[in-house]
Amino acid sequence: MLNSITQENIKVGEIANGLPLTIPVYRLKGSGAGPSVYIQANMHGAEVQGNAVIYQLLELLKHTPLNGDITLVPYANPIGCNQKSGEFTLGRFDPITGTNWNRMYHDHTDLIPEFVEAHQNLDDSALKAAFKSTLLEQTHALLDGDAYRLTTGKRIALNLQALAHQADLVLDLHTGPISAKHLYCPMYARESARYFDIQNVLLIPEGFGGAMDEASFCPWWQLSQTLAQRNREFPIMVEAFTVELGSQEKIDLEEAKQDAKSILNYLNHKKVIDSNEYQPNQMTRYACYLKDYLAYYAPMGGMVEYTAPLGEPISAGTTIAKILRMEQYLSEQPLHEITLPVDAIPILHFASASVNQGTELYKFFTHYFEL
Amino acid sequence: MLNSITQENIKVGEIANGLPLTIPVYRLKGSGAGPSVYIQANMHGAEVQGNAVIYQLLELLKHTPLNGDITLVPYANPIGCNQKSGEFTLGRFDPITGTNWNRMYHDHTDLIPEFVEAHQNLDDSALKAAFKSTLLEQTHALLDGDAYRLTTGKRIALNLQALAHQADLVLDLHTGPISAKHLYCPMYARESARYFDIQNVLLIPEGFGGAMDEASFCPWWQLSQTLAQRNREFPIMVEAFTVELGSQEKIDLEEAKQDAKSILNYLNHKKVIDSNEYQPNQMTRYACYLKDYLAYYAPMGGMVEYTAPLGEPISAGTTIAKILRMEQYLSEQPLHEITLPVDAIPILHFASASVNQGTELYKFFTHYFEL
Amino acid sequence: MLNSITQENIKVGEIANGLPLTIPVYRLKGSGAGPSVYIQANMHGAEVQGNAVIYQLLELLKHTPLNGDITLVPYANPIGCNQKSGEFTLGRFDPITGTNWNRMYHDHTDLIPEFVEAHQNLDDSALKAAFKSTLLEQTHALLDGDAYRLTTGKRIALNLQALAHQADLVLDLHTGPISAKHLYCPMYARESARYFDIQNVLLIPEGFGGAMDEASFCPWWQLSQTLAQRNREFPIMVEAFTVELGSQEKIDLEEAKQDAKSILNYLNHKKVIDSNEYQPNQMTRYACYLKDYLAYYAPMGGMVEYTAPLGEPISAGTTIAKILRMEQYLSEQPLHEITLPVDAIPILHFASASVNQGTELYKFFTHYFEL
Amino acid sequence: MLNSITQENIKVGEIANGLPLTIPVYRLKGSGAGPSVYIQANMHGAEVQGNAVIYQLLELLKHTPLNGDITLVPYANPIGCNQKSGEFTLGRFDPITGTNWNRMYHDHTDLIPEFVEAHQNLDDSALKAAFKSTLLEQTHALLDGDAYRLTTGKRIALNLQALAHQADLVLDLHTGPISAKHLYCPMYARESARYFDIQNVLLIPEGFGGAMDEASFCPWWQLSQTLAQRNREFPIMVEAFTVELGSQEKIDLEEAKQDAKSILNYLNHKKVIDSNEYQPNQMTRYACYLKDYLAYYAPMGGMVEYTAPLGEPISAGTTIAKILRMEQYLSEQPLHEITLPVDAIPILHFASASVNQGTELYKFFTHYFEL
Helix, strand or coil: CCCCEEEEEEEEEECCCCCEEEEEEEEECCCCCCCCEEEEECCCCCCCHHHHHHHHHHHHHCCCCECCCEEEECCCCCCHHHCEECCEECCCECCCCCCEHHHCCCCCHHHHHHHHHHHCCCCHHHHHHHHHHHHHHHHHHHHHCCHHHCCHHHHHHHHHHHHHCCCCEEEEEEEECEECCEEEEEHHHHHHHHHCCCCEEEEECCCCCCCHHHHHHHHHHHHHHHHHHCCCCCCCCCEEEEEEEEECCCCCHHHHHHHHHHHHHHHHHCCCECCCCCCCCCCCCEEEEHHHEEEEECCCCEEEEECCCCCCCECCCCEEEEEECHHHCCCCCCEEEEECCCCEEEEEECCCCEECCCCEEEEEEECCEEC | CCCCEEEEEEEEEECCCCCEEEEEEEEECCCCCCCCEEEEECCCCCCCHHHHHHHHHHHHHCCCCECCCEEEECCCCCCHHHCEECCEECCCECCCCCCEHHHCCCCCHHHHHHHHHHHCCCCHHHHHHHHHHHHHHHHHHHHHCCHHHCCHHHHHHHHHHHHHCCCCEEEEEEEECEECCEEEEEHHHHHHHHHCCCCEEEEECCCCCCCHHHHHHHHHHHHHHHHHHCCCCCCCCCEEEEEEEEECCCCCHHHHHHHHHHHHHHHHHCCCECCCCCCCCCCCCEEEEHHHEEEEECCCCEEEEECCCCCCCECCCCEEEEEECHHHCCCCCCEEEEECCCCEEEEEECCCCEECCCCEEEEEEECCEEC | CCCCEEEEEEEEEECCCCCEEEEEEEEECCCCCCCCEEEEECCCCCCCHHHHHHHHHHHHHCCCCECCCEEEECCCCCCHHHCEECCEECCCECCCCCCEHHHCCCCCHHHHHHHHHHHCCCCHHHHHHHHHHHHHHHHHHHHHCCHHHCCHHHHHHHHHHHHHCCCCEEEEEEEECEECCEEEEEHHHHHHHHHCCCCEEEEECCCCCCCHHHHHHHHHHHHHHHHHHCCCCCCCCCEEEEEEEEECCCCCHHHHHHHHHHHHHHHHHCCCECCCCCCCCCCCCEEEEHHHEEEEECCCCEEEEECCCCCCCECCCCEEEEEECHHHCCCCCCEEEEECCCCEEEEEECCCCEECCCCEEEEEECCCEEC | CCCCEEEEEEEEEECCCCCEEEEEEEEECCCCCCCCEEEEECCCCCCCHHHHHHHHHHHHHCCCCECCCEEEECCCCCCHHHCEECCEECCCECCCCCCEHHHCCCCCHHHHHHHHHHHCCCCHHHHHHHHHHHHHHHHHHHHHCCHHHCCHHHHHHHHHHHHHCCCCEEEEEEEECEECCEEEEEHHHHHHHHHCCCCEEEEECCCCCCCHHHHHHHHHHHHHHHHHHCCCCCCCCCEEEEEEEEECCCCCHHHHHHHHHHHHHHHHHCCCECCCCCCCCCCCCEEEEHHHEEEEECCCCEEEEECCCCCCCECCCCEEEEEECHHHCCCCCCEEEEECCCCEEEEEECCCCEECCCCEEEEEEECCEEC
16 A cells, blocks of 8 residues: 555534534545645435445555545535435435535635735735635634534534635535436536546536535635736636536445546546546536526426436437326326427436426436537 | 305315325405405424414404405415324425425515516506516416426415415414414514514514515515615505414414414504404513524534523523433533523524434524514 | 226325325226226335336226226325425335334234134125125224224225225235335235246235235135135135335336236236236246245445345355445445355345445345246 | 442444444442342433433432442434434334334243243242343344344344343333323232332233333243243242333423432332332322223324323313314314213323324323222
8 A cells, every 4th residue: 555544533513312423534645746635425315426436536546646635535424324214315404404415514705805905915825825724714713613603514514614625626426316427517617527537517607505616616716806806816726526426325336436537537637646547538528507407397296207318418309207197097198298398418317206296307408518 | 254255275286196285275355445464374384373373363254344355374385284204294394305395485576677667657556556466477477387497395385475465464374393472574564563462573684585474575675675766755565474373283272362363453453454352462572683583503412401481581691401411421511501692582492302413402582672 | 998997086084284185996897707806006105116007007908808897096005105205205104103004904804703603604606705795894894983993004004905805806016125026925826926927926924914915815815714624615715916016216117018918917817808918928937935035134334235136046155235334444344245145036125325234135035946 | 429330332233324323321230139220211212301310310329329230221222312304303213114113122932931941940049040141142142143134123122132131120211292101010010000100000911012111021921921830930020111201302300300219219119229218109090901091093184282181080071182174164164172982091192283084193091990
């Protein structure tokens, strides 16, 4: 083993019997010549495949020379991960409040005006270091403040941010329900999307919506914008992505190895590692703006056969689902074919065949284009 | 029976076996001399007491001369109302998505610029009628548009808005978990708060957060604001309140009668009815701004004895909870007394004795004042 | 359309808002020359494919001459069918009590001693008619008795039994979690198992465990046994099976057509229909006694990749799962290969990759043999 | 502090992220002159008050001279204790399977024939010791056998039995939903029921139904019976009770102190302690046989106001509930008064006001008598 790996368990909360909630943190030390990396998985309880990707990353990285430090966090959410309801994992939202676990990260952009005022005379490198320190200090200040001010989810999120803000490159590993692989990529980082072996790329605006990727890059993007208004060109120093690995409730170790390699392509491109071995596959990559990411809700209640191929472009008019309604077999048509209203790439569909009217049936890239 | 009551069942969705979700709508017809009223209950599944209040309102109103039309909707949410998880009703959020059922109403304020442009020459009465029509048309347009664009909750919400936008006075009956009575009152309508027999009043800003009361009054408040910018004084034509009746998971018919009378005090004040019988009780009413409504999260996981008296002012330093942690009886203090950080009125507390670190333990009025 | 189909909606309960719970019942009338049939689906909420099979049966049967009456009931459980928890359907047990919906049928075998005493002089045909009447009368007596004596699930079950006890052949359509097709077959009816296109057959004893198939055949088997003790040979007049169609949460209309044909093979064999078209496929069928149906519980908590091929024999020592445990990547082996302890046919596995220690990982036929 | 208390954390399982599930075990050492005691609490997740009783027992016992060893286990079920669904604790059954956590204990009575054959020549004291050893050995053999044979709940139950079988007196602390205090008492131990400050006593038969109390006393009762058949009088050496402390989801430390004293009355009677301080209150105690413990299911769906006083005798014809059904306010009577069919003592009622038809509304002692 070339690199040593260390483990630390951080406490992120306490459950009702008073026991601590902990998260394992794995660290590999780099030479310092390259950017540092933070990768986490399984913030949503059912989205387990990222843990397998982290396993494969550890297996690959322990033999790879490292320029930058890498921090890896599987099981990022110890509540969601263990919340069963029937056979499935009910880990998308806090079971008490309904709040999506991935919408509770803290937005630090309000720190920027004061920060810029105080530090604008620093050079780029010192400014970067100072801002990183500010983000970390503020994160710890929130964690160390009055305990009664933090919700369960916010405390977990802040603990993860305390790790993520140390890094230059942040990857949050998720999955869809039943889903093709896709990548959430901030618009400024679209060139980087070419290094992942992921065909479909969602280009998101730089605003904050509560997710880890946004919590990581928004302050840096905003800092860059603020300095630009003062006529200083300051690069966006952090890149962050949500990597959607496919379907939830599923572990596939071989596929995880491919996804680990896909991540290493990107890290190689960023000089975290130097290895000719990790090069992206040739493929047609498609991009779609978030505003064109169409949520298609079930137009009626029923039992659904999903027929659209995930990940591949299909034409308007294609049948995407057959909805069976056996309550009115005699009085109405029992089988309804649902067709796509526009040209699109189906990215994911609902995990169950049973839907209410208004359940999210599919999500589609529309107005997509080659990246 | 003086007034005739009519019932209509409106369809607000379909469940997975294809059966319709319906909501019962009761209507009483007034003379037309007074404002019209819309009252709904049980949007959150466990908050059932509002149905009993509607029952008592119907019992009282059928013998009371009416100036305005009154529409009453119990069981406003047929999914939440019937969603059991163990013995309790899991009806606060969509069980599929986690979205709070009371945050899915539609914000119509974006209609206002165009509306004002087109109708500003009308007199107040005609302008009110035109705006009411616009709100209703737009609500129906959304309901009648592409079925695939509406979530389950949005469809329910829009159907309820299609009823509420017909009214001048809107009351949404809720409860807290374990709670004292309190009233959500928009700041412009604070004088009206004196007519309810409710001691504690939360004054909320006029912005939109997704709830029924806001969906009802925001467009009218915004219309008034927009016209003020054009130097026309146009009164806010609609008042809307969320009435918090006490604790969830509980029916108390006698208490419901008192709350029905409290509502009739307000309707009498507004000339919906003319009855000397319905006069508010003398009481000290306290008010608190929403920004001072303190959510107090459990500073540790444990088993909680709640000791603060709900609804009454207490001083900083009062013990509000004892938290028992039996995992470390020997190694740490097993019993923790939690004290209030500021003077406050405890309004509600969590429904269960088991809390994680970060579970919302209490909500307090702080910086409260006499209304 | 050769046969007319009629629909009746039967009321099987009421939900909290007072609305009725109803079940659609479809009936086709036969000439009377053959046995009558009862088929139901979706007693467990997530097991939806049986509804599609009933759809395909209706499509096929409307053009097929019928000797016997056929009653078809999709959506047999209106609560389970619509109980969502997250994306999945939590329909295996009553969400309030935890009781398995398929363990609440009534055992009528206690009627037999008195029945035999009263009717033993009747000939076979009259005895059969009398016993059928007794079963139906007693079912209705329970339904019409004190309302406060029946649980929610028992009331649904009794309503379904009131339909099933009219039939000579009863099929209850279920699915496993992730599963190969298999058939629960009472031991006395093993010859009939050859007519279904189902490779794996579980031979169950004739005792009562609460399920629909048992509720249907146990009284008849027990009647036959009791008469045998009095030296009268009385055939078991009813056959009943639980047909496991594959995996839950999935609709596949083409597969449903194959399963409909498989059922028609059996009905053709039983002379419910006369059609050379419906003949079973040649295949090696395997059988296993219920006592040898091995539930294999997760020997450790972790994230599981399931590797055993479902439905096909495998040898002792085969790897059936890889369990990933990323909490102790450094301190223990993170990846565990789980091997099969005996020769077996894997029939089904858990629906999620996340398991606690002791979660049912697989079920296996062991000591299986060719049927 | 007179007595030293030791703590051990025992591992009873593993969750999906591989972390151990542990239970805290507190032990006090006695002189050996009296019987040993095992007390556990919170096997059902929402039934938390027993933890407070154990807290108060520890506070009282640390200053009390002890004849016998006492083992105290709060938080007996680390899964149930932390399973939230909305605000409430969904801890009555395994959320994956629906199995009641208190029905998974192991029945050891099948060991008895062989045991009696081998050890019947021992004297009473040696026979007791030998049987205790056998129960413990067999419990450990099951725990140490093939890991794949144990469900999650069975493993927890066996770990608790491994503690309970060491004791002569076993108390399992539970609560009802909304409930008066009551005691489950095996018929042979009815005299002991007089020492608890609990007015209502349920006399249960000595058969095994899966609960902790039964798992503890059944083998000893059965051993006594078996020896009686061989004309040897062998006392039932173990007493076990389920103590129902009142309502779930509630911590009341003062009430817990009273219940701790009530338990000490019993332990004093049994010579575990010698203290005149702990004497039962004078009260009329009522008893009811389990067969007469009437479950009263909601005769209709609706919203319920519970009106029966818990714990006190009421007469046939008393109104026990008002059921409001607002769906048919016009077409039927919206408010139904439900009356009690027989003289009874209401012991507990459902925790929520919303009930389906067939939900368990109340449980009543009927045909009760003075103890």
